[in-house]
Amino acid sequence: MNWHGIKAIYKFEMARTRRTLFQSIVSPVISTSLYFVVFGAAIGSRITEIDGVSYGSFIVPGLIMLSLLTESISNASFGIYFPKFSGTIYELLSAPVSVVEVVVGYVGAAATKSVILGGIILATANFFVDVQILHPYWMFLFLVLTALTFSLFGFILGVWADNWEKLAIVPTLVITPLTFLGGSFYSISMLPPVWQTVTLFNPVVYLISGFRWSFYENADVAVGLSVMMTCGFLLVCIVAVWWIFKTGYRLRV
Amino acid sequence: MSGESPVLQVENLNKIYDDGFEALKDINLEIKEGEIFALLGPNGAGKTTLINIICGIVNASSGRVLVNGYDHVTDFRRTRSLIGLVPQELTTETFESVLATLAFSRGLFGKPPDAAYLEKVLKSLSLWNKKDNVIMTLSGGMKRRVLIAKALAHEPRVLFLDEPTAGVDVELRQDMWQVVRELRASGVTVILTTHYIEEAEQMADRIGVINHGELVLVQEKARLMRELGKKQLILYLDDPLPEIPRQLDAFDLQMGSDPDELIYSYDSQANSTGITALLNELRQAGIHFSDLKTKQSSLEEIFVDLVKRIR
Ligand SMILES: Nc1ncnc2c1ncn2[C@@H]1O[C@H](COP(=O)(O)OP(=O)(O)OP(=O)(O)O)[C@@H](O)[C@H]1O
Ligand SMILES: [Mg+2]
Numbered sequence: 001m002n003w004h005g006i007k008a009i010y011k012f013e014m015a016r017t018r019r020t021l022f023q024s025i026v027s028p029v030i031s032t033s034l035y036f037v038v039f040g041a042a043i044g045s046r047i048t049e050i051d052g053v054s055y056g057s058f059i060v061p062g063l064i065m066l067s068l069l070t071e072s073i074s075n076a077s078f079g080i081y082f083p084k085f086s087g088t089i090y091e092l093l094s095a096p097v098s099v100v101e102v103v104v105g106y107v108g109a110a111a112t113k114s115v116i117l118g119g120i121i122l123a124t125a126n127f128f129v130d131v132q133i134l135h136p137y138w139m140f141l142f143l144v145l146t147a148l149t150f151s152l153f154g155f156i157l158g159v160w161a162d163n164w165e166k167l168a169i170v171p172t173l174v175i176t177p178l179t180f181l182g183g184s185f186y187s188i189s190m191l192p193p194v195w196q197t198v199t200l201f202n203p204v205v206y207l208i209s210g211f212r213w214s215f216y217e218n219a220d221v222a223v224g225l226s227v228m229m230t231c232g233f234l235l236v237c238i239v240a241v242w243w244i245f246k247t248g249y250r251l252r253v
Numbered sequence: 254m255s256g257e258s259p260v261l262q263v264e265n266l267n268k269i270y271d272d273g274f275e276a277l278k279d280i281n282l283e284i285k286e287g288e289i290f291a292l293l294g295p296n297g298a299g300k301t302t303l304i305n306i307i308c309g310i311v312n313a314s315s316g317r318v319l320v321n322g323y324d325h326v327t328d329f330r331r332t333r334s335l336i337g338l339v340p341q342e343l344t345t346e347t348f349e350s351v352l353a354t355l356a357f358s359r360g361l362f363g364k365p366p367d368a369a370y371l372e373k374v375l376k377s378l379s380l381w382n383k384k385d386n387v388i389m390t391l392s393g394g395m396k397r398r399v400l401i402a403k404a405l406a407h408e409p410r411v412l413f414l415d416e417p418t419a420g421v422d423v424e425l426r427q428d429m430w431q432v433v434r435e436l437r438a439s440g441v442t443v444i445l446t447t448h449y450i451e452e453a454e455q456m457a458d459r460i461g462v463i464n465h466g467e468l469v470l471v472q473e474k475a476r477l478m479r480e481l482g483k484k485q486l487i488l489y490l491d492d493p494l495p496e497i498p499r500q501l502d503a504f505d506l507q508m509g510s511d512p513d514e515l516i517y518s519y520d521s522q523a524n525s526t527g528i529t530a531l532l533n534e535l536r537q538a539g540i541h542f543s544d545l546k547t548k549q550s551s552l553e554e555i556f557v558d559l560v561k562r563i564r
Binding site: 002004005007008009011012015016019086087088090091092093094095096097098252 | 305308309310311312329330331332333334336338340342344345346347348349353356357358359360361362363364365403
């Protein structure tokens with residue numbers, strides 16, 4: 001195992017984050033505050049409670065998930081796409097690092113950033129509403145697993161994309177809608193039965209539901225199912241990454 | 254040269270790109286440890302493709318590459334940690350500092366941090382006073398230096414320089430050749446490509462010529478120049494000749510750029526150069542000369558000749 005190699009990649013990626021520290025902290029704080037103003041104040045005055053939790057508190061886990069997903073993807077995808085775009089990837093390809101080491105370095109750094117981001121949003125939310133965390137360990141586990149899974153997904157996206165448009169289109173066209181429709185801001189049980197069934201095909205539902213359960217013990221689907229689905233995605237992404245490097249897909253010509 | 258054992262073996266290497274283009278055709282090559290090998294060839298000949306395959310950036314279509322006896326695919330950790338590459342294109346990080354990018358390269362290649370060594374590398378490339386500069390703010394030539402420093406950061410035993418002197422000023426060129434000489438003195442093998450043939454002539458122990466994906470020639474430089482290089486005898490005549498007399502036809506003489514120059518080309522390897530006979534004939538024809546000199550064709554002339562002949 002090339003530990004120095006992993007460390008070099010991880011440090012490089014974290015340094016990139018540090019250079020944009022202001023933006024990394026300020027933008028989630030601002031957007032979270034905006035959500036609370038718009039959703040919490042405007043909608044919260046009509047929907048006071050969902051399943052015994054005040055609306056403002058209810059949306060916190062969904063808000064964190066929303067940022068976690070988009071940030072993990074954009075961070076990890078950019079991390080590997082940019083060297084491809086600028087040509088510096090030659091060094092990575094010519095270095096004695098294996099698939100595992102490259103992925104641990106890039107995805108580890110992206111996931112770390114996402115987890116930190118989750119913490120920042122949580123702290124900001126705490127400033128606006130009461131946040132309870134009934135199962136902190138589970139909460140952390142969901143946070144880490146989701147950050148890892150979507151960082152891996154972002155990594156795959158970054159490898160696959162051969163222009164900036166492709167890089168941007170998946171988060172906007174796929175991930176954001178799935179998150180909004182996945183119960184970030186409402187309970188699935190509030191939907192008509194047909195839509196409830198349709199919604200169950202949305203993988204993000206399971207992530208948000210499990211995550212929210214760790215806060216307030218209310219869930220749209222069984223927690224066990226949420227854990228299984230989360231691990232399932234992680235596995236799918238791991239297999240995809242393994243295949244990418246085994247075949248040299250889009251990295252080596 | 255520190256040894257004769259091959260540090261690099263390329264066997265039956267082929268490369269067909271996805272679009273069906275055959276960039277390399279059955280390349281066989283052995284590089285000895287500690288030598289400087291110059292790979293010459295016109296644009297698009299396949300030099301970069303060959304180097305990129307050896308370094309692991311491009312996949313070969315068939316054939317194999319051994320570095321120090323280890324296969325470069327199955328034993329990539331061993332082979333790649335021995336190799337350093339300065340790519341042809343100027344591709345550097347943008348926002349990193351010079352020192353940080355070197356530390357990154359070293360770590361990536363599995364070496365523990367060594368500030369003293371990196372300092373030495375930076376100093377040898379006159380980059381030490383720029384160590385904290387963000388790479389984006391450096392000039393093109395300095396970025397080239399950074400690329401060389403990065404390639405040396407992990408103390409490679411084999412260094413590939415893919416056109417290191419393209420667009421580089423005299424000073425950097427001299428710095429670079431100084432570095433190459435020092436590397437060679439410490440036993441590092443250097444494989445370079447260049448379009449400046451006088452560089453190959455000065456630096457290389459052996460020369461390989463690649464054309465349309467085929468390795469058409471591999472030869473000791475000295476021998477190549479002796480065998481393929483023609484010698485010329487230039488005579489400076491007392492009186493310019495209106496034309497070359499018929500009785501000298503057998504010597505295939507040529508007029509020089511000045512009318513008082515007469516040029517005789519001969520093969521220095523042949524048993525008889527024909528010089529004595531020529532001088533006799535000249536005296537009989539009553540042609541007098543005040544001075545003479547001999548000149549050996551440069552590698553450049555040999556190269557141009559060779560590529561023309563292959564076409
Ligand atoms: N990714 C690719 N896909 C298809 N063809 C390619 C690719 N890369 C290179 N080629 C072709 O392979 C041939 C050899 O290219 P290569 O870059 O190895 O040449 P070179 O000898 O390094 O040339 P130069 O002196 O210009 O650097 C060229 O005809 C080039 O167009
Ligand atoms: Mg080239």
